[in-house]
Amino acid sequence: MVTLQINGQAHTIDAPDDMPLLWALRDIVGLTGTKFGCGIAQCGACTVHVDGKAVRSCMLPVGAIGNRAITTIEAVGDTPNGAKIQKAWLDIEVVQCGYCQSGQIMSATALLNRTPNPDDSDIDAAMAGNICRCGTYVRIRQAIKNAAKSA
Numbered sequence: 001m002v003t004l005q006i007n008g009q010a011h012t013i014d015a016p017d018d019m020p021l022l023w024a025l026r027d028i029v030g031l032t033g034t035k036f037g038c039g040i041a042q043c044g045a046c047t048v049h050v051d052g053k054a055v056r057s058c059m060l061p062v063g064a065i066g067n068r069a070i071t072t073i074e075a076v077g078d079t080p081n082g083a084k085i086q087k088a089w090l091d092i093e094v095v096q097c098g099y100c101q102s103g104q105i106m107s108a109t110a111l112l113n114r115t116p117n118p119d120d121s122d123i124d125a126a127m128a129g130n131i132c133r134c135g136t137y138v139r140i141r142q143a144i145k146n147a148a149k150s151a
Helices: 021-029 080-091 101-114 120-127 137-149
Strands: 002-006 009-013 047-050 053-056 069-071
Touching (some): 053 101, 080 101
Parallel strands (some): 002 069
Antiparallel strands (some): 002 009, 047 053
16 A cells, blocks of 8 residues: 555555556546656656656656655646646647647646746756657747746
8 A cells, every 4th residue: 555645635545666656646546637658758748746846657656756745737737837837828729639738737837836937948958858749849838938927
């Protein structure tokens, strides 16, 4: 049994310590907003926050988390920067197919949490490894800039 702090709630789950967090979130807890993409932490679709830092949940074993706080796409909009990012995404219609967008939003929110006014190089570094097969990168960059400017 492992107890995880997910979106402000304790969830005690029956999972082996080496189970990737992604599968615990999706299959055991029922939070399906975090997506499976590649399974090797290269595409970013599975990005969540652990203590505010963007991490790839497909490779992070639940046994390595301890008492650290996990935030998923389902709750990131309850945070000030998460709400700004989600609004900016909607305002300029970033989403095309949408599959990668939960991971994109989680990475963008983590960026604003640590760098309130990111420049292009900050955005490039933070979003590297978040792949969008639809190619919405220009809109993603603009949405991040818009969110950073919003009050």
